[in-house]
Structures are given as C-alpha cells and as structure tokens.
Amino acid sequence: MKQLFTLFFAVFISAHLISQEITLDYYLPKNVTYNPNIPKPAEIIGHEVGEWHVTHDKLVSYMQQLASASDRMVLENRGKTYEGRPILLLTVTSPKNHQNLESIRRQHIAMTEGDTSSDLSNMPIVVYQGFSIHGNEPSGSNASLAYAYYLAAAEGPEVETMLNDMVILLDPSFNPDGLQRFAYWANVHKSQNLNPDSNEREYHEVWPGGRTNHYWFDMNRDWLPVQLPESRARIETFHKWLPNILTDHHEMGTNSTFFFQPGEPSRVHPLTPKINQELTKEIGTYHAKALDNIGSLYYSEENYDDYYYGKGSTFPDVNGGIGILFEQGSSRGHIQESENGILTFPFTVRNQFTTAVSTIEAAKNMRIKILDYQKKFYDDMRQEASRNRTKAIIFGDNKDAAKTWHLAEILNRHKIKFHELAKDVTLNGKTYKPGFSYIVPMNQKNPRLIQTMFEKRTTFTDSLFYDVSAWTFPLAFNVDYTNLTSLANAGQEITDFKMPTGGVDKKSQYAYLFEWHEYYTPEALNKILEKGLRAKVAKSPFTVEGKKYDYGTIMVPIQNQKLNPDELYGFLNEVAKESHIKINAVTTGLTQGIDLGSNDFDPIKRQKIAILVGDGVRSYDAGEIWHLFDTRYDIKITKIDSRYFNDVDLDKYTDLILPSTGWGGGSKLDQKSAEKIEEWVRNGGTVIGYRTMADWFKKNKLMELEMRKDTLVATNVPFDQKSDFTGAQVTGGAIFEAKLDRSHPVNYGYKNDKLALFRNTNVYLEPEKNSYDNPIQYMENPLLSGYISEENAALIKNSVPFKVKKLGKGRVVLFTDNTNFRAFWYGTNKLLMNTIFFGKMM
Numbered sequence: 137m138k139q140l141f142t143l144f145f146a147v148f149i150s151a152h153l154i155s156q157e158i159t160l161d162y163y164l165p166k167n168v169t170y171n172p173n174i175p176k177p178a179e180i181i182g183h184e185v186g187e188w189h190v191t192h193d194k195l196v197s198y199m200q201q202l203a204s205a206s207d208r209m210v211l212e213n214r215g216k217t218y219e220g221r222p223i224l225l226l227t228v229t230s231p232k233n234h235q236n237l238e239s240i241r242r243q244h245i246a247m248t249e250g251d252t253s254s255d256l257s258n259m260p261i262v263v264y265q266g267f268s269i270h271g272n273e274p275s276g277s278n279a280s281l282a283y284a285y286y287l288a289a290a291e292g293p294e295v296e297t298m299l300n301d302m303v304i305l306l307d308p309s310f311n312p313d314g315l316q317r318f319a320y321w322a323n324v325h326k327s328q329n330l331n332p333d334s335n336e337r338e339y340h341e342v343w344p345g346g347r348t349n350h351y352w353f354d355m356n357r358d359w360l361p362v363q364l365p366e367s368r369a370r371i372e373t374f375h376k377w378l379p380n381i382l383t384d385h386h387e388m389g390t391n392s393t394f395f396f397q398p399g400e401p402s403r404v405h406p407l408t409p410k411i412n413q414e415l416t417k418e419i420g421t422y423h424a425k426a427l428d429n430i431g432s433l434y435y436s437e438e439n440y441d442d443y444y445y446g447k448g449s450t451f452p453d454v455n456g457g458i459g460i461l462f463e464q465g466s467s468r469g470h471i472q473e474s475e476n477g478i479l480t481f482p483f484t485v486r487n488q489f490t491t492a493v494s495t496i497e498a499a500k501n502m503r504i505k506i507l508d509y510q511k512k513f514y515d516d517m518r519q520e521a522s523r524n525r526t527k528a529i530i531f532g533d534n535k536d537a538a539k540t541w542h543l544a545e546i547l548n549r550h551k552i553k554f555h556e557l558a559k560d561v562t563l564n565g566k567t568y569k570p571g572f573s574y575i576v577p578m579n580q581k582n583p584r585l586i587q588t589m590f591e592k593r594t595t596f597t598d599s600l601f602y603d604v605s606a607w608t609f610p611l612a613f614n615v616d617y618t619n620l621t622s623l624a625n626a627g628q629e630i631t632d633f634k635m636p637t638g639g640v641d642k643k644s645q646y647a648y649l650f651e652w653h654e655y656y657t658p659e660a661l662n663k664i665l666e667k668g669l670r671a672k673v674a675k676s677p678f679t680v681e682g683k684k685y686d687y688g689t690i691m692v693p694i695q696n697q698k699l700n701p702d703e704l705y706g707f708l709n710e711v712a713k714e715s716h717i718k719i720n721a722v723t724t725g726l727t728q729g730i731d732l733g734s735n736d737f738d739p740i741k742r743q744k745i746a747i748l749v750g751d752g753v754r755s756y757d758a759g760e761i762w763h764l765f766d767t768r769y770d771i772k773i774t775k776i777d778s779r780y781f782n783d784v785d786l787d788k789y790t791d792l793i794l795p796s797t798g799w800g801g802g803s804k805l806d807q808k809s810a811e812k813i814e815e816w817v818r819n820g821g822t823v824i825g826y827r828t829m830a831d832w833f834k835k836n837k838l839m840e841l842e843m844r845k846d847t848l849v850a851t852n853v854p855f856d857q858k859s860d861f862t863g864a865q866v867t868g869g870a871i872f873e874a875k876l877d878r879s880h881p882v883n884y885g886y887k888n889d890k891l892a893l894f895r896n897t898n899v900y901l902e903p904e905k906n907s908y909d910n911p912i913q914y915m916e917n918p919l920l921s922g923y924i925s926e927e928n929a930a931l932i933k934n935s936v937p938f939k940v941k942k943l944g945k946g947r948v949v950l951f952t953d954n955t956n957f958r959a960f961w962y963g964t965n966k967l968l969m970n971t972i973f974f975g976k977m978m
Contacts, residue, residue, distance in 0.1 A: 158186050158482045163282040163489045165290075174205050174289035177281040185282045186482035188326070189274055189319040189470075192221055192312045198281060199224055199308055206288035207231040208299060214369035218350035221312035223369040228287045228304040230296065233260060240303065241377060247507070248378055248456060248514040249581065256511070260300070261503040264379035265492055266307040266370070269356045269386070269448060271314020272346035274322070275464050275481065276385030279488035280308035286493065298500045305379060307370060310448075311348075311355055318346025322469045330471040332478050334390070338469040343798075344755035351767075352759025353959065356384070357603065360446035360589070361960035362549045374455070375551045380506045381419070381458050383495050384448035385488050387466035391475040393433035394487050395440060395463035396423045397449060402598040403441030407584050408453040409516075413442070415458055415509060419498040426494035432487050433476065444603040445588050454584050456513035458506065462491050514581065521579040528626065529590055530563065531610050531617035532573025535653035535686075535887045537636040538716045539962050542655070543613045544574050546589075546960070548633050553580050558627040566616040571636065575626040590617065592871075592921035599923060600860060604869025604896070606922025611871050611892035614963025638712040643705045644721030645694055647732055649680070650712075652688035652885035655962060658969040659769040660715035661690055665742040667707065668698050672737040673884070673974060678729030680722050688884025688974075690740075691732055743771075743972050746786070747793040750777035752804030757795035757826060760956040764965060778804040786816040791972050796827035796897075796954075803832045810836035818944025822975040824968070825950045827897045839941050839948045844900035844931045869896040870922025873915050874937060880911030881974035882938060885966045892920055893937055894961050899952040900931040901939060912938040912967075938967070940978045947975050 160176055163185065178184045180201050181194040203211035208231060213222045233240055240260055247254040265283075267276030284306060287299075309315050318341070325338035344352050349364060358367040374382070388395065398404075398416045420436055427434045440461055442450050449461035465474065467481045499506065532540045547554055555577070557570045576586060589609045596605065610617040640648065650657065652673075664671050674689040692708065694701055705721075712719045725732035745765065749758045758775075765773040773793075776784055786792065792813065797803050805813075810832075817823055817838070825833055833839040846865075853861045871892050876883045883891075891912070903910045913936050919929065937952045949971050955964040971978070 158184050160185060160282060160285070162482060163279075163486050164286060165493065168295070169291045170289040171291055174285065175201050177285060181281070185278060186485045189322040189481070190278050190281060191319045191323075192309055192316040195277060195281065195308055195315075196222060196224060199226060199284060202284055202288050207234070208288055210234065214373065215365055217313045217366055219313045221316070223312065223366055224308060225373060226284060226306040226308065228299070228306055229260065229302060230299040233300060233303065237303075245378060247511050250515065250518060254511065256504055256507045259507055260303050261381070261499050261507060262303045262305065262377050262379040263496060263499050264305040264307065264374065264377070264382040265495065266310045266383065266448060267385045267488070268315055269310035269384065270347045270354070271311045271316070272318040272341060272468070273387030273466060274315060274318055275387055275466070275484035275488045276462075277309045277315050278481075279385065279485045279492060280306065282485070282489050283492045284308065298496060301500055301503055302496060303377070304496065305373060305377060310370070311366065313350045314346045314348055321346060326470055332471045332473045334473050336469070339472055343749075343751050343753070344759070348755060348759065351763040352755040353763070354756060356448055357444070357446050357958055359448055359451035360607065361958060362546055363959040368549060371549055378455065378510070379452065379457055380510055381460065381495065381499055382448065382452040383460045383462065383492070385462045385492070386464070387484070388463040390466055390468060390472055390479060392463070392465040393435060393476060394427060394465065395438070395461070396420055396434065396436055396491060397440065397442070397459075397461045398437055399440035399442055399461070400598070401437060403443055403600065403602070405443045405445065405450070405453070405588075407588055408442060409513065411509060412453050412458060415502070415506060416460060418502065419458065419460065419495070422494040422498035423491050426490045426497070427487065430486065430490055432490070441602045443601060443605070444607070446607060447603065454588055455582060456510045460495070462488065464488055517582050517584060521583040524578045524583060525621065526578055526619040528578055528620040528623050529576045529586070529617060530557070530561075530568055530573060530620055530625070531576070531615050532557070532568045533615045533653075533887070534567050534569045534572045535651065536655055537572045539613055539655035540572055540574070540615055541636055542962055543609060543615060544633070546609065547576065550585060551581075552586060553577065553629055555623075555629050556627040558625050561625050563618045566618065568616065570627070574630070575620070575623065577623060577626070594919055594921060594923075596923050599864040599925065601868045601923060604922070606869060606871045606920075608871060608921045609960075611920060612894070612961045612963055614886070614891060616888075636716050638714075638716045638718055640705060640709040640712055640719040640721060642721045643701070644723065645701055646723050646725065647694060648692045648708055648719050648721055649685060650690050650717055650719045651686055652690060653686065653887060654717045655965070656715040656769070657690070657717055657885065658966070658973065659771070660711050660717055661740065661973060662743075662769060662771045663711045663715070664692060664708075665740065669704070670697060671740050673740055673977075674730060675736045675738060675881075675977070676730045676879075678727040678731075680724065680727040680732070683720065686887070687878055688881070688970075691737060693732075738977055740973055741790070743790045744774075744788060745771065745791045745793065745972060746774040746776050746789045748778060748781060748795065748805075749775045750779055750804070752778050752798055752802070754796045754798045757954060757956075760954070760959060761793060761795060761968070763959055764956050764968070768965070769969070781805065782808050782812060786812065786821065787819070789821065791822045791824060791975065792816070794823065794825045794829045794832075796829060797832075803829065805832065807836070810838065814838060814943070817946035817948060820945040822947045822949060822971070824971055825948075827899060827952060827954065830899050830901070830950055830952060833948065833950060838943070839939060839950060841939065841950075842902040844902060844935060846927045846931055848927050865898070865925050865927065867896060867898055867924050867928055869894065870924050871895075871920045872918040872932065873920050874912050874918065875915060877908065877911040880908070881977045882911050882940070882967060882970050884970050884974060891964070893953045893964060894957045895937070895953045897952060898928055898931075900935045901937070901952060903934060903936045910936050912936060947978055949975065949978070
C-alpha cells in the first residue's frame with residue numbers, strides 16, 4: 137500500500153510540475169535559511185535550474201561567481217578537455233578549514249600512512265562528489281548548480297558543523313564536452329508546449345550522442361587506465377586527497393526509477409573488503425530516507441555491480457574509500473512519458489540533488505566510522521605487503537621502451553613507486569634491459585592496487601558482468617612480466633619520470649634502418665612518407681655491421697631522395713626524436729641474410745585512410761580508432777558518415793576502416809555500398825572490418841567465412857532465470873592468447889610468438905586449411921584472464937581472430953577482436969597499423 141501511495145504521489149508531483157513554473161525552492165531542503173548575498177543560479181545563467189539544460193559555459197560561469205561570493209569555496213581549474221573546456225573542482229569546507237586546508241590534507245594522508253598521532257575525532261571526512269560523467273545523463277550536472285548553491289548559502293548551526301567536519305571536493309561536470317553536446321541537442325528541440333511523447337525528436341539524439349567525450353570514449357571506464365585528460369585531472373585530485381566517499385551521479389532508462397549502491401551482492405570484486413559493502417549499505421539508508429521524504433521510488437542491490445575497478449563507483453573501493461553509484465531514470469530531455477507516469481527534467485534533477493545532500497548527511501553522522509575504516513584499510517595493506525611472497529614485479533619489452541614507459545606512466549599517475557633495472561637479467565626465458573624495464577616493489581602503500589593491475593583471474597562467483605571481467609595491464613601492453621621473490625636487481629627508485637629519447641646514431645651516405653618494434657614507429661614512418669621520401673620494409677631478418685634486424689625493419693636509402701644526405705640526416709634525426717625511436721646509419725648493403733638491395737625489401741607507399749562513422753557504427757570503436765591515428769600516431773584520417781557514404785569517391789583513399797556495428801543493429805551500408813566497396817577493393821583498395829562486420833562481409837560475399845556457432849538450448853531453466861541464462865553467454869571483455877606467425881606482415885614488430893588479445897564478441901572463425909593463411913590463431917586453451925562460458929570456450933579453441941583475402945588488386949581484412957580497446961590496449965595497436973602500411977604484402 138505504501139509503494140502504491142508513493143507511486144501515485146510521484147506521478148502527481150510530475151504532472152503538477154508540467155503546469156507550474158519551477159523555482160529553486162523545489163530542490164532545496166525546507167526549514168533552512170539562505171544567505172541573500174550568495175547569487176542563485178538563475179541570476180547568473182539566465183534560467184532556473186531544470187528549465188533548460190545547462191550548457192557547460194554557463195555552468196562554469198556560475199561556479200566562478202559562486203566561488204567569488206562564498207568564503208566556503210575555492211575554485212580550481214585542473215586542465216582542459218580535448219575541446220579546450222576547463223576541468224573544474226570546487227573545494228568546499230568551513231572558512232576556518234580553508235585557512236588550514238593543506239595541513240588538513242596532509243594529516244588525512246598521514247593517517248593512511250600509519251601516523252599513530254592521527255586524531256580521528258577532530259579529523260574532517262573527505263567526500264568527492266562528481267556529476268554526469270556521461271554527458272547525455274545531465275540531471276547530475278544540472279543538480280550540481282542547486283547543490284553548490286546550497287553548500288554556499290545554507291545557514292544554521294547544523295550546516296556550519298557539517299562544513300567544519302568535512303571537506304567536499306565538488307566536480308560539477310565529469311564530462312564537459314559531452315555535457316555541452318547534449319545540452320545543445322535538448323535545448324534546440326525544446327518546444328514551448330512541452331511534449332512528453334517518447335517519439336518526439338528531442339528524446340532521440342543523433343549519432344554519436346552526448347554520452348562520450350570528444351573522441352567518443354566512455355570516460356566512466358577510464359579511472360584505472362587514465363588515458364584521457366579529464367580522467368588524469370580527477371585521478372590526480374583523488375590521490376592528492378584519498379577521499380573517504382566518492383559519488384558518481386548517472387542516469388538510466390526512462391522507465392526506471394532511482395538506483396543507489398550497493399549493487400548485486402555476488403558481483404563484487406574479491407579484493408574489495410566486505411566491510412566496504414556493509415558501509416555502503418549503511419550509507420544507503422540515508423538515501424532511502426531522503427527519497428522517502430520526497431516520495432521518489434528507488435531500488436538497491438540489483439542490476440549494477442562493483443567489479444571493474446575502472447569505474448568511478450568502484451575505483452575507490454580498492455583505495456580505502458567507498459564508491460557510490462547513483463542512477464536516475466532519465467527524461468532524456470525536458471519531459472517524457474514513462475511507466476511511472478510523466479517524468480520531468482526537474483524531477484530527475486531533484487532526486488540527484490537530494491542524494492547529494494543525503495551523502496553528506498551520512499558522511500557527517502558516520503564520520504568516525506568511515507575514517508577508521510580507511511585507516512584500518514591501509515594498516516591491513518602494510519601487513520599484507522610485508523607478508524606477500526611476491527616482493528616485486530618486473531615488466532618490460534627489450535625492443536620497445538616507449539610502450540613500456542606508457543605502462544609505467546599509469547603506475548606513476550596512481551602514485552605507485554617503481555625502480556629502474558640495475559642490469560640486464562633473464563627470467564623465465566625473457567630478457568629485461570635497463571631503460572626498457574621497470575621493477576615494482578609490492579611492499580608499498582597499496583599493494584592491492586598493484587595486484588588488480590597485474591593479476592590474471594579466471595574463476596568467478598557470478599557469470600554476469602556489468603562491464604569487462606579482465607583488464608590485466610601487462611597483457612594489454614604486450615610486455616613481458618614476472619613475479620620476483622627479492623629486489624636484488626632493482627636500481628634507484630625513479631622520481632624524474634621522462635619519456636625515452638630517440639635520435640639517429642650517426643650520419644650515413646648509404647642507408648638508415650630502424651626496427652619496427654617500437655610503439656611509435658608508425659608515426660615515424662608516416663612522417664617519412666608524408667615528406668615524399670622512399671622507404672622499404674624487410675620481409676626477412678638480417679644482420680648488418682654487427683646488429684640483428686627483425687622482420688618489418690624499415691630502410692630509408694640515401695640515393696634518389698628529394699633531400700640531400702645532410703638534409704635527410706637532419707630530418708630523420710628530428711623524426712626519431714619526436715617518435716622516441718632509434719635510427720641506425722649503415723655504410724654497406726652487404727648483410728648476413730637479405731642484402732639491402734634484395735627484392736625481399738618491399739616499397740611502402742604513402743597511405744590515405746578513411747573510416748566509416750555515423751548511424752550503424754559503434755561510436756566507441758570508431759572513436760578509439762580516430763583517437764589512435766589523431767593523437768598517438770599523428771596520422772590524418774577522414775571520417776566519412778554513413779549518411780553520404782554512397783556519394784563519396786573512394787578512389788582517393790588507400791584504406792577504408794569499417795568499425796563494428798552499433799547498438800541499434802546491423803550496418804547501415806546497403807547493397808549499393810557493398811558493390812561500391814568491392815569495386816574499389818578490386819582496383820587496389822584495402823578494406824578493414826572489425827568484429828560484427830564479419831556478418832556483413834559474409835552476407836555481401838566480400839569474404840568467405842565459416843563461422844562457429846553454438847546451438848545452446850535451455851534445459852530446466854525457469855522463466856525468471858532466463859536473463860541470467862542468456863547473460864552467461866556474453867563475453868563481455870576477457871583476454872585470450874594467440875600464437876603468431878612472426879613472418880607475416882600483420883605481425884611485424886612483435887618479438888614474441890604469443891600475443892594477448894582482448895575480446896568482447898562471440899564471433900568465432902574457422903581457420904584456413906593452409907597454416908600460412910592463419911598468422912594469428914588462438915591456442916587450444918586460450919583463456920588468460922576473465923570470464924567465458926564453457927560453450928564459448930569450446931568455440932574459441934584454435935579459431936582465428938584475423939582473416940585477409942586478396943580481391944582483385946586489393947585486400948579484404950577482418951579482425952574479430954578490438955585491437956584498440958579503450959586507448960590502453962597498446963599491445964595490439966600495431967596490428968591495425970601493420971594492415972595500413974603493409975596490407976598489400978598480405
């Protein structure tokens with residue numbers, strides 16, 4: 137009866153809001169006085185909170201004015217997004233605390249480092265509150281306007297006591313670029329007569345939508361990899377303060393109500409202490425009480441999990457804090473029909489505001505308990521580190537200093553200490569070299585954070601995952617790594633962390649060579665080709681002047697170049713420095729193996745690359761590829777929208793990349809598109825398809841594919857377990873091992889004959905009959921880390937994740953796996969680049 141009344145009340149309130157103008161009082165707690173000298177949001181942004189979707193520039197303007205007017209707030213700009221927007225942070229506490237803020241921060245950190253003099257009774261609790269990491273989930277950032285006003289203007293002894301006992305780190309927009317993009321969409325489609333019809337265009341964004349950042353990344357998956365500027369800003373803040381509570385305000389489907397953590401009890405990462413979930417549940421009672429008071433429906437302990445540490449609500453859990461996810465049913469605009477009645481944008485904002493306030497209410501009342509939990513967490517970590525049989529982890533790639541450096545860069549951003557290698561060592565058949573390897577001691581502040589980055593896990597208590605089930609960093613980077621029982625080979629701790637340098641060893645009058653192993657060699661090769669210089673690639677290993685060169689070595693001859701020898705030396709030296717690679721000069725073409733004038737050196741042509749984007753394309757996959765070319769390799773790539781693809785002249789391009797299809801179904805490419813691509817390939821083009829494009833290639837006869845399918849039938853599975861049964865067959869993100877034919881051009885630059893691949897599809901291909909046509913093939917038991925069902929584990933055995941077919945003068949290439957996953961899968965980026973530069977050789 138109580139639920140029915142609550143539902144009726146919520147529907148009545150939503151319907152009432154349609155005909156009544158919203159004021160700030162709708163959001164604010166009653167029986168509280170407010171400082172009249174503090175500007176209200178509408179006075180600065182020109183409209184009431186929830187009347188329009190706030191654009192990021194207006195949000196910034198209000199926060200600036202608020203910080204200027206309030207002695208409780210300090211505003212900090214921590215950097216810029218890709219689109220140049222500021223990444224703001226408001227630090228909120230009492231004026232007295234602001235006078236000693238750095239001392240408070242140091243005392244808080246000292247408490248986590250075993251300071252026995254720490255007095256928890258007088259120590260403020262630290263709460264990080266972040267809003268709308270998905271830009272098209274805007275109720276959070278819009279709520280931050282009213283919430284920031286409340287923190288600045290609310291008066292009374294209770295508020296003063298709370299601020300004196302607390303430091304609030306308020307991040308009003310986790311995703312400035314996405315918020316701006318979505319606000320524009322919602323506002324330009326708003327009618328004077330608000331229309332709740334779900335078919336209204338206002339509620340159906342155009343591709344790619346405002347969820348993501350500039351390069352179409354889901355930033356709520358980047359807390360652990362830290363590859364994006366917004367993530368790097370917030371991770372620096374996180375480790376600077378080590379907040380006790382971190383909240384992450386999201387939205388979900390329109391027909392949902394409101395969710396707060398804890399999530400599914402069986403889907404918590406094993407490294408998260410049990411008391412963490414108990415405290416999360418206790419905090420949840422404050423949210424429940426607050427939502428009850430305003431008549432809002434809610435639920436907990438369903439749907440969402442606490443497994444992947446790369447999410448904002450889970451990352452704190454492995455760092456001694458408590459992460460809390462909020463999910464509000466979304467209006468996706470200003471007002472929309474839902475199963476729970478008319479859902480208005482102000483109503484969604486109000487729920488977010490209410491739980492932001494209930495969070496600090498819980499923090500105030502549970503302060504000592506939560507501080508004590510964090511202190512004991514790090515006390516336990518020190519004991520755990522001292523007992524650990526593994527004393528350190530060594531990792532590296534003796535052919536690739538830059539890629540190894542980028543893995544160390546992640547450790548550095550997470551304040552994990554590591555050492556240089558004192559001398560060359562060989563362990564388990566792998567050689568580690570100084571400058572190409574690092575040693576990470578386990579006896580440091582948070583060994584569990586290190587463990588979650590490096591561990592492989594293949595057994596689970598639950599078969600359903602909200603996100604990936606594996607993210608083992610050394611596998612993602614394709615570096616060798618070994619557990620050590622001592623620090624015998626560790627050199628000095630690295631404190632001055634700099635990118636490896638590059639250059640040309642000396643001037644040559646004959647030729648220059650560089651191996652293809654280093655991560656940034658595609659950038660270097662592209663610069664050389666863009667300059668109009670000739671370059672060739674070695675199809676076999678050779679030795680010259682005492683140095684061995686592997687498959688894929690690039691040669692730049694001196695003769696018949698557009699630059700004279702002195703100019704060429706200067707240009708290559710600059711390229712080598714910019715690309716962090718070593719280029720060697722040679723004085724002779726006579727070698728052991730293929731000579732430099734051999735026909736086993738193939739010429740490389742300048743490439744011009746296009747990628748399909750727009751409706752029908754999975755924006756995440758397309759964004760990862762765009763980001764890779766644009767920010768890592770400095771290579772131009774033309775984005776062609778599916779809307780006008782059939783009108784484009786493809787003849788100007790050498791390569792066309794077709795990312796995986798989007799959530800709405802199959803590719804938007806039609807029969808005319810298929811015929812257009814086939815003709816272009818026959819004339820010499822290379823088309824590269826990813827993942828679900830396998831079905832499209834097969835359907836349109838661009839490639840003959842024999843796919844493995846499972847005919848799984850449910851037996852004795854009741855209806856209410858149907859979703860669990862089907863969900864268990866999803867390969868949501870796991871890591872598998874494949875064997876490589878290193879002589880094949882797709883594998884140039886890989887020094888090992890095994891490679892870890894990330895997979896989040898169930899596309900399984902039969903191998904070709906001839907072994908040389910299977911340059912990448914999964915092992916008999918390929919699972920390295922993560923979850924896969926027994927049925928899919930049988931299908932993946934000895935299957936192939938890569939196919940290439942010659943068609944006329946061109947090539948059709950297919951990858952079943954994502955080689956560019958979330959920008960941190962450095963280890964397989966080169967597979968795509970090899971296809972771009974060496975596709976004609978395949």
